[in-house]
Amino acid sequence: MSQQDRILNYLQDGRVLTRLNSWTELGILEAPARISELRAKGHQIETKMVPVRNRFDEMVKIAHWTLKC
Secondary structure, eight states, X not given: OOHHHHHHHHHHXXXXXXXXXXXXXXXXXXXXXXXXXXXXXXXXXXXXXXXXXXXXSOEEEEEEEEEOO
């Protein structure tokens, strides 16, 4: 199964993908590239930037990807 397939299946299950869980759950380091490739194939993937605190207690934003219904 390709990395694109793993991401697409994950999103089709209604789950939210981030860079961290793409690595820990799917073994995919470059999720943004795979998301871009899936979009180029016509998949409607939405990006929401979500504020979180990093380990240095700084506010940063991370991407949450979901499949549009």
